[in-house]
Amino acid sequence: MRKGAMVLVSLCLLLAFMSGTVSGWERGTHAFIAHHLKKANGPYDIEEMYGAMAPDAFNYMFTLPGLLYRDFLYDQTHHYFLKIQHAVKYGYEKASSYGFISHNDTWGADSTAHHASLTLDPNEGYVITKAKMLDDYLKSVSPDYYNLLKDYPAIALEICHNIIEAAGDIVLVRYDRTLGSKIIQIAARPKTNMQNLMVRAYAQGLTDFSQTIAAPLTYEEAEQLIRNEENNFRTSCIAYGWLLQQDEATILENVIAEFKNLAAVYLTAVGLPVPDEATLTALLQGAFQAAIGLIENDYLPEIMATINMLKKGMVKEVKPSVMATRPTAALIKSKIK
Numbered sequence: 001m002r003k004g005a006m007v008l009v010s011l012c013l014l015l016a017f018m019s020g021t022v023s024g025w026e027r028g029t030h031a032f033i034a035h036h037l038k039k040a041n042g043p044y045d046i047e048e049m050y051g052a053m054a055p056d057a058f059n060y061m062f063t064l065p066g067l068l069y070r071d072f073l074y075d076q077t078h079h080y081f082l083k084i085q086h087a088v089k090y091g092y093e094k095a096s097s098y099g100f101i102s103h104n105d106t107w108g109a110d111s112t113a114h115h116a117s118l119t120l121d122p123n124e125g126y127v128i129t130k131a132k133m134l135d136d137y138l139k140s141v142s143p144d145y146y147n148l149l150k151d152y153p154a155i156a157l158e159i160c161h162n163i164i165e166a167a168g169d170i171v172l173v174r175y176d177r178t179l180g181s182k183i184i185q186i187a188a189r190p191k192t193n194m195q196n197l198m199v200r201a202y203a204q205g206l207t208d209f210s211q212t213i214a215a216p217l218t219y220e221e222a223e224q225l226i227r228n229e230e231n232n233f234r235t236s237c238i239a240y241g242w243l244l245q246q247d248e249a250t251i252l253e254n255v256i257a258e259f260k261n262l263a264a265v266y267l268t269a270v271g272l273p274v275p276d277e278a279t280l281t282a283l284l285q286g287a288f289q290a291a292i293g294l295i296e297n298d299y300l301p302e303i304m305a306t307i308n309m310l311k312k313g314m315v316k317e318v319k320p321s322v323m324a325t326r327p328t329a330a331l332i333k334s335k336i337k
Contacts, residue, residue, distance in 0.1 A: 024105060024113030024127060027053040027237065028169035028179055028244055029303060033109050034099040035182065036307045037314070044095035047193055050186035050237075051099025052109070054194045055081065057233035065215035066225070072209050076202050078105040085318065087200035096193045101318055102310050109306055118305035119298055126302045127168075131160040134291055142286060144279055148272065155270055159263075160287075166255055167291035171299045173244050173251070180244030187237035195230040199223050256284050 025033070034052035035045060058073035076083070081104040084097045102108055105115075112118050117126040135156050138145040149156035173179055203223045210217040217225065243251060260281055264274045275283065 024110030024125070024165075025303075026165045026169040027056065027240060028183065029172055030056075030103055030109060031183055032172055032176060032179055033303060033307055033310065034102055035176075036304075037098075037102060037310060044092070046182060046186045046189070047092075047191075048095040048099035049182060050189075050234075051096035051194055052103050053183075053237065054096075054100055054198070054230070054233070055103045057198075057230050060232070060236075061229065066229075068213050068215050069206060069210065069225070073202065073206065076205060077198075078103070078110060080205075081106075081108070082318075083201035083205075084197050087197050089200070093193050093197055096197055098314070098318075100194070100197070102314060107313055107317060109310060112302065112306045112309070117302060118309060119302045127161060127164050130164045130291070130294055131157055133294055134160040134164060134287065137290055137294070138283075138287060142283065144275060145283055145287075148275065152270075152272065155272070159266075160291075163259075163287050163291045164295065166259070167288060167295055168299055169244065170248060170251055170255070171292060171296050172303070173248065175300055177245075180241045180246075183237050183241030183244065185241075187234045187241060192227075192230075195227055198230060199226050202226060252288060256281075256288055259284050259288075 030052040031049040034049045037048070055077035058070055058077065061067055061070040061073075077100075081101050084100045088094055088097050103110060105111055112125060113127040114125040116122050117124065117129060120126055120129045135153075138160070139150065139156075140146075149159070203219060203226055206222040206226070207217055207219045210222065243254060246254075260277075263280060263284070267274050274280070
């Protein structure tokens, strides 16, 4: 179990780190946010938590032809998220759609990570602010870090962005030791609520988009691609949930070990020299210690502020769209009056 799970964790971290589309909050944080929205209880709470993670399901498409569709699907799931609400056919799908919508990068959870922090600088996201702070700190205390990345500010910021995200879930588990087990529960469930919703919401658009590039898809192929990627994402969630159940020292040790492996791949890919193993290990240990120190006192307040914002935003932004999809019911109601 341990070896197999860590292989999946390694793959998950590598793909996340190499992603050109940087996520906002890590999946554990999105699950935590959805759980505390308290829209649903029992098994529907688990469905809502998975729905909140699911918009990132397509972030890890790095082989052709999937790579050609990745940015399109990221844009769809993070900015055209109400398509999921319109795709709901059955009552048991509502919790999944509610969680999915909460993730969005327009006014949802990701917006406080990327664009407008609620507890720090309102002109930029919490993760962005902390990534810049981490980058500045590391350049000031580590000659190895400075010499490696001083001429590559975008790469340095991307690295720090990923470290802050990973550190965020490590800190969050201090407040909810059940988070990992909850993620495993939804990932192991046989139901395909979220998968079916994403097919209805995005398969036709993906088909249409694919006709404009070098890898056209039939509707059936687009549907299968969505189902396959959701299955892969769900599987990676099992490994990630397993990791989050460990004590903090073990989580940190494993995350640093995997970042060390993938950092060599990433630095090579962008044409930078790879430090020797001892130097790279020391750099990552120092970076994660600094990242945790930078966020451990205000990460939870930012997340709780995001939850409170979402409780209001979901009522304001989602309910009008639901009514707009039910003109017949509204008309009948008006006639009864």
